[in-house]
Amino acid sequence: MTSMTSDSVSAIQVSCKQTRFQIESPNYRELDVEGLNIAVSAAPPPGTTLKAKGKAASRNTSLEILSDATLRLKAGQRYALIGRNGTGKSTLIRAIAEKLIPGIPEEARISILQQTNDNGEGADAKANRRTVLEEVIERATAKDELEQEIQTLSKGIDASTADDDTNDAYAALRALRKLRHDRLQKRLFVLDKNARLRSGARGMQARKALTALEKTVAEATAAWQQDDTEIAADALQAETQEAADLLAELQIQTEPARLAHIEARAKSILTGLGFSEAMAATKAVGDLSGGWRMRTALAAALLSDADILLLDEPTNFLDMLGIVWLQKFLLAGSEGSGTDDSTAGGEPVRPPPTLVLVSHDRDFVSSATDHLILLQDKGLAYYTGDLPSYEAAQAESRKHLHKIKDAQDRQRAHLQETIQRNMREGKKNNDDTRIRQAKMRQKKLDDRWGLETNAKGHRFKLNRDMPGFHLTKRDAIEAPTEARAMHIVLPEPPDLRFPGALLSLENVCFRYGVIKRNQEPPPWTLDMVNLNVHMGDRIGIVGLNGAGKSTLIRLLVGEDSISAGAGGQARIKPTKGTVTMHPRLRLAYYAQDAVDAIRALDLNNQDEAPLTALSLLTRDVAGQLTEGDLRALLGELGLPGRLASDTPLRRLSGGQLVRCALARLLWQRPQCLVLDEVTTHLDYETSTALRQALRTWPGAVVLVSHDRWFMRGAIEAEVDDVAGSGSDDDSSDGDEGVEDGPSGRKLVYRLRAGKLTLLDGGVQQFEDLLEKRVKKLLAS
Template identity: 85%
Template sequence: MASMNSASVSAIQVSCKQTRFHIESPNYRELDIEGLNIVVTASPPSGTTKTKGKAASRSTGLEILSDATLRLKAGQRYALIGQNGTGKSTILRSIAEKLIPGIPEEARISVLQQTNANNDGADATSNRRTVLEEVLERATAKDELEQEIQTLTQGIDATAADDDGSDAYAALRALRKVRHDRLQKRLFVLDKNARLRSGARGMQARKALTALEKTVAEATVSWQEEDTDIAAEVLQAETQEAADMLAELQIQAEPARLAHIESRAKSILGGLGFSETMVATKPVGDLSGGWRMRTALAAALLSDADILLLDEPTNFLDMLGIVWLQKFLLANSEGAAGDDTTSGGEPARPPPTLILVSHDRDFVSAATDHLILLQDKALTYYTGDLPSYEAAQAESRHHLHKLKDAQDRQRAHLQETIARNMREGKKNNDDTRIRQAKMRQKKLDDRWGLETNANGHRFKLNRDMPGFHHTRRAEIEIAPEARAMNIVLPNPPDLRFPGALISLEGVCFRYGTAKKTPSPPPPWTLDTIDLNVHMGDRIGIVGLNGAGKSTLIRLLVGDDATTASGQTQSSPRPTKGTVTMHPRLRLAYYAQDAVDTIRALDNGSTTNEDGTPLTALSLLTRDVEGKLSEGDLRALLGELGLPGRLASDTPLRRLSGGQLVRCALARLLWQRPQCLVLDEVTTHLDYETSTALRRALRSWPGAVVLVSHDRWFMRGAIEGNIDDEIGSGLDDDGNESDLDDGAGGNGGGPSGRKLVYRLRAGKLTLLEGGVQQFEDQLEKRVKKLLAL
C-alpha cells in the first residue's frame, strides 16, 4: 500500500498484486501490473476522530481503480480515455511518482501535469533562468552535473596549486561531498520503496534502506573527518579517484553533446510558439501560466524518458502548436524526429512509451494508436484510434440489437406455440402434445440464450460453457451505450422586433493609446473589422495565439455581457469605428479564465453561511437571487452533468476542470440568452460533454460566436458536421435516427449563416473552405518547422 500527501490535503493510496517470485522487466518502457487499486482519500479536518483500517479509508475515499490491469507495450502510443472526474490525472500521477509497486525506480518517467503552470518556477533560481536554460535543466539536470564538475574541479585545482595556499586534502573532501550528496538522493528512493512495498518485497526493501542509512552515516562521518586522521595512502587513492570521476563527468558534459541537445530544445520551443528572443532572454519568472505550461511541455518532450506522460498538453496551445505537436509525436515515434545516432556516435535510444490525456478528438485520433478506456473503475484496451473504436462499438451494438430482436420474435412465437399445444392437448387428452409443450418450455427455461459464440459460430454448450454446473446459455446482453449526455439549452425569449444582435462597423483597436500616442504608433491589433451577428448565426473565429481573438471578443460583448463568473466586466473601447447591439439583447460570455475564476471563489476561505465550502448548487443559488427554485437549479445542473449530491455536497475545489466548466455554463444559461459568445469553452471538457454541447449548439435557435482551437468542435458547432459524432445515426435501439431536432443541411439546426473567419495581422478574413482550409494552411507551416 502506498500513500502520498499533496498540497490539497489528499492522499493517493495504491496497491496491486505482487508475488515473492516477481522479477522486474529489464525493459523500463513496459509495464504489466495486475490487481491495481487506486483510492484518493481526503485527510479529515483537525479535531475529528480518525477511523482506522483499510475499510475506513476506502469508505471515505474516492475509488479510481479496482482490481484493474495496467499493461503498456514498449514504444506504443496510448490515449487514456474517460469522463471528467474519473481519475485520469490521478492515474498519471501515480505512474509518474512511481507510487505503483512494480514500477522500477530506474525507469525514467517524464510527465506534463495540468497543474504545472501553477507550480512551476516557485523557487527564485528557476524564476531567474531563461526559457532555454529552464528547459535544458529540467530535461538533462544540467545544473546538477555542472555543480558536481565545479565541486571536483575546485578541489583538484586547490590540491594541485603550486603556491603556499595549496590544500592537499581539498580533492578528497570534494570527492566525499559528491559521494555524500549522491547517497542522500539514493536514500530518498529507498525510503519510498520501503513505504510502498509490503510482504517479502517490503521486508527486503526495508533491509536495503537500513543498510543504506548506515552507509550514509558513515559517509557523513568520513566527510567531516579531520585531516590529521586521514592516512597518506587513503589521501593518495581518493585524490586519484576524484580526478577519474571528474574526467567521466566532463565526458557527459562535452560541448558537442550539449550543443545537440540545445539545438533540439530550440527546435521544440520554436514549434510550440516561442520566438528566438523569448527563448534566449525571457526569464521564466516573467512568463504567464500558459507559457510556463509550454515550457514544461518542451522539457518533457526533450527529456530522454522511458515513459512519457502528457496530461492535457493542448490546453494552452493554438492550432499551429497542436498540429506541430501531433506531427512531432508521430515523427518521434517512427524515428524520424531525430538522428539514428547520438552526437557521440552511439545508437539513439528508442522512442518512449506514450500515455496521452486530451479532450481534443482530432489530436488524439492522429497522435495515438491504442486506447486505454477508464470505465467502471477498470481499464480496457483497444488497438486503433477513437473513431474506429466508436464505429466498432456502434456496429457491435447494432448487431446485438438485431440478434435480440430476432430472438424475441422467436421466443414470442415459441411461447404462443407452447400455450396452444397445452390448451389443445388438455382439451383432447393428447399426451404427445402436452409432452412436446413441456419440452419446449424446458428449452425456454434452461437452454435459451445466445445462438452464436464470440467467434460467430453456432453456440455449443459443452464447448463454449464447459462444466456440468452450467445449464443456461448466456443471455444477449447489450451494454448501455456510452453516449454523450443530453444538454438542453433554454430557448431564448423573443426580441419583439428584428435586427442584428451585434454589429461591428469599421472597428479598429490598438493598445497603449489611452493618453498619448507614441511616435510611431503601435500597429493595429484590430484593423477595420466589419462583422454582423444575427439570430441563428454560427460564427467561428480561428487564429494563432496573440492574433487578437480575445480582444475582438471583448469588444464584441461590451460592458453589459454577463460572464461565467457571474459578474459584468469592463471591456475595451474601439479606437475607431462603432459597436452596436440590439436593445433587447441578452448576451452571455464564457471567458478563457472562467474555470480559474470559479476556483478563486472557493480558495479555502470562502464558505456558505453555515461555514461549509461552496458547491455548484450554492454558488448558483447566490447568482439567481431567488429568481429560480432549487428544483429548477438542480434540473439545470443535472442536464449539464452535475446531478444530485455532486452539485449540492461536493466543494468546488474538489470538482475536476470539466465539472467546473459545466458549473460556469450553468451560470450563463439560466438567464436564457439570445447570443452565446464562447472563448475556448472545451479546454477541460471530456468527449461526452463536448459532444453534447456541440450537438446542443448546432440546433439551438440563438446566435453563437465561438473561438476555439478544437477543430472537431468547431466543425460540428459552427459548420454543422455530425459524421464524426459519438453514436451518430443510431438511436438507443440501434435504429437509424437523426441527432438534431432541425432538418436540412448537414445536421439541421437554425437557418442562420455558418461562417468561419480567420484573424491575422489585425484583419478578419472569411474562410470559404472553413476550418479545413485553416488546417491545411497550418500543415504547410508545420512541415517547414519540422524540417529545420
C-alpha cells in the same frame, strides 16, 4: 499493498497484485500491472487529528477510481486515455508518475505534464530567475546538478595535483567520498519512501533494503569525515584514481557537441510551442503567465530522455498552430527535432518513449495516438485504433447485438408458447413424453439461453467456452439502449419582437496603450473590423494566440452581457468605429477564464457552508427559478443530484466547473451565445453533446476555439458518420454566406495582424495553412 501521498489535498491509495516477473522486468518502457485498485480520499481539515478508529471512516469517504483493473502499456506505443470528467484520469497518470503503483521500478524515467503545474508559485527563486531556455534544459537534463558534481571533483583533483603550497593530497579522495555520500542520501530518500508506502511482503523487503542502505550511508558518512592520518596509502591512491575516472565520465556527458544538440532541440521545441527566439533566450520564468509556464513545462517534458511520457491536457494552452506542431512532433518520435541523424551528440538516438496522452481534442487524439485506454466503470479497457474507429466499432456492435437480441426474444416467446401448450395437452391427455419434452425445452430456456457465439465469434460450446460443472448458464445478451452518453438541450430563446442584427461591428479599430508625443503609436490590435451577427448565424473565429481574438470578443459583447468569467477584466471601448447591440438582446458570454472565476468565487466565499454548483446558481437566479428547475438544468449539463448540491466547488474537476459556468449562462434563455474556448477541460462526450446542441439551436453562436473538430461541427454543421442526428450542410461560399434552414449563415473568419478575413474553405483552409508552417518548423 497501499501507497499514499500525504502532502496533497487528496491522498492517493494504491494496491495491486504483483509477480516477480513484473518486478524484475528490465524494460522500463513497459508496464503490466494486474488487480490495480486506486482510490482518492480527501485530506482532513487543518487542525483535525486522525483517531485509531478512523480507518473505516476513511474508506467510506474515499472515491474509488479503479477496482481490479489491468494496466498494460507496451514499449513505444502511443495511448490516449479516454474517460468522462471526474473519472480519475489525472489521478491515474499522477500515480504512475510518482511511482505509487507497486511494480514500477525506481530506475524508470517518467516525465509528466500535469493540468496544474507548480512551476511559478511553487518554484524556487533560482528557477524563477532562469530564462525559459535554461529552465527547459535544466528540468529535462538536471544540467546544474551534473555541473555541480563536476565542479566538486575538479576542485578536489586540482588541489591534490597542485605543485605549489596549496597541494592537498587528500582533496580528491574527500571530494569523491562527499559525492558518494550525497548520492547515497538521495537513494536513501527513495528507499525510505518505498518502505513507508508499501506493506505486506514487499513492504518487509523494502524495509530490509532501507536498513541495509542506512548502514551503508553511516559508513559513507564515517569515511567522508575520516581523519587524513587514518587513511591508508593504497586507499588514497585507488580513490584518487577513481575520482579522476568519474570526472572523465561526467565530462563526457557535458561535451559541447552533446550540449549543443540538446540546446538545438530545446530551441526547436520552444519555437514549435510559440516562443520567439528572443523570448526563449531572455525571458525569465518568473515573469511568465500561467499559460506560458505550462508551455515551458511541456517543452521540458518533450525534451526529457524519458521511458514513459505522460501528458495531461497538453493542448489547453496551445493555439491551433501549436496543436498541429505537437501532433507532428509526437508522431515523429525521437526524430521530432527535424534531424535525420542516427546519433545525437555522438550518442545513438534512444527509441521513442511510451506515450500516455489525456486530451479532449478529438482531432489531436486521433492523429497523435494509435491505441485507446478507456477508463469507465472503475476499469480499464483497451482498443487498437483511433477514436472514430472505436466509435464506429461500438456502433456496429450495438447494432449487431440489438439484432441478435430481437431475434432471440422472438424465438424465446415462440418456445415459451410451445412449452405451455405442450404442458397443457400432456397433462390433459396424460402424455408423459410430451410433458418430458416440454420440461427439457424449459430447462434450455432457463439454463442455456444467451449468446450463441464466443468472444472469437465462433459457435458457443459449453464445455469449451465455460469449463467447470458449476458454470451452466451462458451470458445474457446485453444490448445498450443509447448510442450517446450525453444529450444537451439548450433552452429555446425568446422572440425579439422586431428584426435586426443582434451584434454589429462597423469599421472598428482598437489598440492597447497610449500614444505619446514624439513616439510611434502602438500597432493596431484590430484594424477596420466589420462583423454582423443575426439570429441563427454560426460565426467561427480562428487565429493564433496573440492575434486579438479575445479582444475582439470583449469589444463585441460589451459590459451588458451575462458573462461567465471575465470578472477581473475592465470594459474596453473601440478606438475607432462603432459597436451596436439589439436593444432586446439577451447575450450570454463564456470567457476563457470562466473556470478560474468560479474557483475565485469559491476561495472568496465567506459563508460557513461550502459553495456548491446548486448554491452558486441559486444565488445567481435570485428567486427567478425554483430549485427543481435549477436541478433539472444542472442535471442536463452533467451535474446531477448530490454532485450539484453536496459536492463543494473545490472538489469538482475542470470539466465539471465548465458545466457549472454554462448553467450560469443558460438559465437566462439567451438569444446569442458567445463562447471563448468553451471546450477547455470538457470530456469528449460532453463536447460531442454540446456540439450537437449548438448545431441545431435556433439562436446565434459566436465561437472562438482551437478545437478543429468542435468548430467544424458547431459552426460548419459537419456531421460524423457515427455521431448520429443532423444532416450535412453546405458551408458558405461567399461574403454573404448561404441561408441554410434555421441555422442561418455559417461563416469562419481568420484574425491576423488586426484584419478579419472570411475563409471560403472554412476550418480546413486554416488547418492547411498551418500544416505548411509546421513542415517548415520541423525541417528547420
